[in-house]
Amino acid sequence: MKFTTVFALCFSSIISFAQNTKTIKPKPNKATVYLSGAEIAYLESLTLPTGTSEITVEGVSPYLDETSISAYFKGGLVIDTKKTLYYPEQPKKNNNIQKYIIFIERITDSLEETGYLMKDCNNKLSAFAREESLLLNNRLIKGEFAKDSLGLLKASLDLLRARLTNIDEQELILERKVNKLYKIQTALNQRKTYFELLQNDNSDNNSISFNPIHQIIVTIETTQAVTGNLSLKYYVGSAGWMPQYDIQAVSGKDKIQLVYRAQVYQNTGLDWKDVALTLSTSNPTLSNTKPILSEWNLFFGYPNSYVNDMYKNAPVTNYNNLGRAQMNKKSLKLEDAAKDDAELNEIPTVPLFTVNDNFLRTEYEIKTKYSIASDNKAHNVIINNLEIPVSLAYLAVPKLDKDAFLMGKIVDWEDLNLIPAAAKIYFDESYIGTTTIDPVSTKDTLYINLGRDKSIIVKRQNIKEKCKEQTLGEYKTITKTIEITVRNTKGIELDFEIEDQIPITTDPNIKITLIDSDNATYNPVTGKLTWPKNIKPKDTKKVRFTFEVKYPKDKFISGLL
Numbered sequence: 001m002k003f004t005t006v007f008a009l010c011f012s013s014i015i016s017f018a019q020n021t022k023t024i025k026p027k028p029n030k031a032t033v034y035l036s037g038a039e040i041a042y043l044e045s046l047t048l049p050t051g052t053s054e055i056t057v058e059g060v061s062p063y064l065d066e067t068s069i070s071a072y073f074k075g076g077l078v079i080d081t082k083k084t085l086y087y088p089e090q091p092k093k094n095n096n097i098q099k100y101i102i103f104i105e106r107i108t109d110s111l112e113e114t115g116y117l118m119k120d121c122n123n124k125l126s127a128f129a130r131e132e133s134l135l136l137n138n139r140l141i142k143g144e145f146a147k148d149s150l151g152l153l154k155a156s157l158d159l160l161r162a163r164l165t166n167i168d169e170q171e172l173i174l175e176r177k178v179n180k181l182y183k184i185q186t187a188l189n190q191r192k193t194y195f196e197l198l199q200n201d202n203s204d205n206n207s208i209s210f211n212p213i214h215q216i217i218v219t220i221e222t223t224q225a226v227t228g229n230l231s232l233k234y235y236v237g238s239a240g241w242m243p244q245y246d247i248q249a250v251s252g253k254d255k256i257q258l259v260y261r262a263q264v265y266q267n268t269g270l271d272w273k274d275v276a277l278t279l280s281t282s283n284p285t286l287s288n289t290k291p292i293l294s295e296w297n298l299f300f301g302y303p304n305s306y307v308n309d310m311y312k313n314a315p316v317t318n319y320n321n322l323g324r325a326q327m328n329k330k331s332l333k334l335e336d337a338a339k340d341d342a343e344l345n346e347i348p349t350v351p352l353f354t355v356n357d358n359f360l361r362t363e364y365e366i367k368t369k370y371s372i373a374s375d376n377k378a379h380n381v382i383i384n385n386l387e388i389p390v391s392l393a394y395l396a397v398p399k400l401d402k403d404a405f406l407m408g409k410i411v412d413w414e415d416l417n418l419i420p421a422a423a424k425i426y427f428d429e430s431y432i433g434t435t436t437i438d439p440v441s442t443k444d445t446l447y448i449n450l451g452r453d454k455s456i457i458v459k460r461q462n463i464k465e466k467c468k469e470q471t472l473g474e475y476k477t478i479t480k481t482i483e484i485t486v487r488n489t490k491g492i493e494l495d496f497e498i499e500d501q502i503p504i505t506t507d508p509n510i511k512i513t514l515i516d517s518d519n520a521t522y523n524p525v526t527g528k529l530t531w532p533k534n535i536k537p538k539d540t541k542k543v544r545f546t547f548e549v550k551y552p553k554d555k556f557i558s559g560l561l
Contacts, residue, residue, distance in 0.1 A: 020053040022046070026232075027059075031239075031372075032278040032363070033264055036285050038239035040064075040268065042232040048076060049225050057216040058086075061236050061268040064214075068235035071218045075226035080219040085212045100199040107192045114185045121178045128167045128174075135160055239266035241279055241381075245423035245437055249408075249450060256390050256408055256448075260383040260418070262364075267376035277366040277381060281419055362417055388416070393495040394453065398460035398484055404496075406450040413439060413446035425451050456494070457487040466546065476553040478560065479515075481546040488535040498531040502547040503560065510557065511550040518543045 030041040040061060053076075066083040216232065246259035262279050266272065364383050372379050390408040410416075418439045425432040427450070435449040466481030488494050502514055504527040514522060520529040520543070531543045551557055 020049060020051055021056070022053065023056040023058060025058045028270060028272055028275050030276045030278070031266075031272055032280055033239055033241045033262075033266075034280045035242075035283050036240045037235055037237045037283075038266060038268070039068075039233055039235050040270070042230075044230045044232075045227070046073070046230050047225070047227040048073075048220060048222050050222055052079070053220045053222065055218040055220060055230065057218065057232060058213055059270070060214050060216050060234070061270050062214045063236050063238050063268055064216075064234040065236065066234075068233075069216060070233050071216075072231040073218075073220050074228045076220045076222040076228070078218060079221050080217075082217050084215045084217055086215055087212050097199055100195045103195045104192055104199070107188050107195070111185060111188050111192070114181055114188065118178055118181045118185070121174045121181070125171060125174050125178075128171050132164065132167055135163060235284060236268045237285070238268055238376075239264075241265070242378075243383075243419050243421035245418075245421055246426065247408075247423050247435070247448065247450065248426045249428075251428055254390060254392070255387045256450075257385070258388050258416075259385050262381040262383055263378040264370075264372055264381050265376055265378050266372055266374055268374055271374050272370070272372045274369045274371055277370050279364040279366065279381070279383065281362045362419075364417070386416075390448075392450070393497060394456060395497045395499065396456075396458045396486065397499045398458045399500055402458055402460075403452040403454065404456040404458055404486075406453055408448040408450050410446045410448065411444060414444075423448070427451065455489050457485075457489065459485045460500075463544070471553050474552060475550050477548055477550045479546065479548040481516075481544060483542060483544045485540060485542050486533070486535060487540045488537060491537045493537060494535045496533040496535050496541070498533065498543060500529045500545065501527045502529065502545070503527060503549065509552055509555070513548050513550070515546040515548060517545050520545060 024044055024046075026042045026044040028040050029043050032039040032041070042057070044057075046055065060083075064083065069081045069083065071078045071081050216234070218230065218232065220230075242263040244261045244263055246257075246261065248257040248259070264277070264279075366381060366383070368382075370379070370381060388410055390410055393407055393409065394404045395407050396404045416439075418437060420436070420438045420440060423435050423437050425435055432451040435451070437446075437448060439446055461483055463481040463483050467479060469476070469478045471477075482500065484498055484500065486496060486498065488496075503512055504525075505512060517529060518531070520531045522529055529545055533541050533543075535541050549557065549560060
């Protein structure tokens with residue numbers, strides 16, 4: 001009786017364990033794509049009995065990071081999650097496949113034997129050809145022996161005739177045999193191909209994939225029977241996205257259309273079909289450990305050469321560092337305002353994304369679902385498409401470039417949620433070139449380079465009669481006067497800004513003085529000179545500045561152009 005009771009309990013526990021094991025094959029419903037990597041999410045409805053249940057999730061990415069797996073089930077406690085591999089058993093071959101294999105093996109043996117026979121015939125043909133060559137090249141046959149008798153020559157010719165006739169007969173027999181063997185070989189190859197196709201068709205219809213199946217096993221404990229959603233997430237490194245912008249400007253408009261795109265790629269081994277995309281600016285691959293300061297020890301040593309630091313303080317042009325007051329507040333009209341029929345597309349009434357700003361990152365929740373194949377190719381995802389008010393002005397740095405650059409000035413750009421990226425420029429639906437949007441700035445105004453304009457002539461030159469060099473006492477003084485000319489060949493009025501500079505130094509023995517700035521805004525720290533100008537149609541503006549450099553006459557100054 002006791003044995004029967006124990007057996008019944010064991011049997012009932014086995015049944016209970018089998019009922020609490022379930023295999024599911026969900027599809028990804030959401031992907032959060034980082035600048036490097038992605039988090040794939042699943043959501044599956046389950047009904048679980050009381051006790052411990054083991055849920056096997058099949059079809060997950062083979063490249064997932066096991067340490068990143070997280071699972072949640074409302075109404076139950078997730079005890080464990082782990083990644084496993086399942087190797088399916090190889091199915092037995094059916095009778096047709098076995099029969100085709102036997103036929104193919106027999107045909108292969110016949111082809112091998114046919115090949116040997118063809119080789120034997122070819123070897124005999126080669127031997128007859130060599131024998132024929134020896135007979136024809138015999139010195140006796142060629143009559144090279146003057147003392148040979150006529151009878152010997154006649155006997156040699158009879159022998160040659162008989163032997164050559166026999167060789168021709170044997171070669172003809174061998175050639176016929178080779179031709180028959182070639183036809184047999186062709187027929188055998190066709191027969192072999194036929195059975196191989198039959199074998200492949202039956203194999204495709206009657207077998208399963210032998211590749212390993214990647215799984216995640218989730219163990220859940222419930223105190224009562226419950227129905228709920230299993231939420232499963234994990235991280236993969238073989239995915240990411242890159243930002244990209246399209247800037248579209250139209251003549252006569254003081255707005256630009258900014259199309260904010262994302263180049264999304266993934267090679268996770270899973271195709272994402274109709275998934276909800278979230279693009280995040282964070283990077284999970286970066287270390288999250290705060291660095292620790294170590295001791296900063298000073299000690300005596302040899303001085304370093306100053307050559308490496310010669311140009312470290314050289315001024316760098318950054319239009320995002322320009323102050324708001326340094327540009328005219330007038331907006332530029334590129335052509336007559338009558339061209340209002342060429343307006344840009346209006347802002348969509350329904351937003352294309354939602355921005356979630358948290359402490360660590362910015363996330364763009366895309367409203368439209370996307371399907372992205374696992375092909376490691378870039379797929380375009382539209383983040384936003386909007387019109388932005390912009391004040392346009394021309395800037396020129398003639399010391400470095402003779403062209404004028406059309407710049408767009410955007411205020412309150414922080415609300416656009418931009419990150420640094422390349423941008424394509426289109427003007428009146430024509431491609432102009434590329435630029436870079438870099439919103440990493442402490443200023444409240446963002447400058448966007450909209451391209452070059454060859455119709456504005458900019459010239460920079462030294463005024464020779466105003467440039468001089470003289471020595472007085474222990475010092476040498478160099479005086480330079482530079483003139484910049486800007487000619488507006490357009491039929492419209494332009495807001496213009498000219499940039500140049502005078503040298504700076506940290507050496508107390510070198511004295512640099514700005515003598516005349518021509519009403520420029522001067523920054524003594526960087527040496528930059530800025531002239532805001534308003535140039536009327538077909539008009540020309542000129543600015544001049546003069547500076548002098550004084551230094552000991554026995555020294556040589558590097559970098560003074």
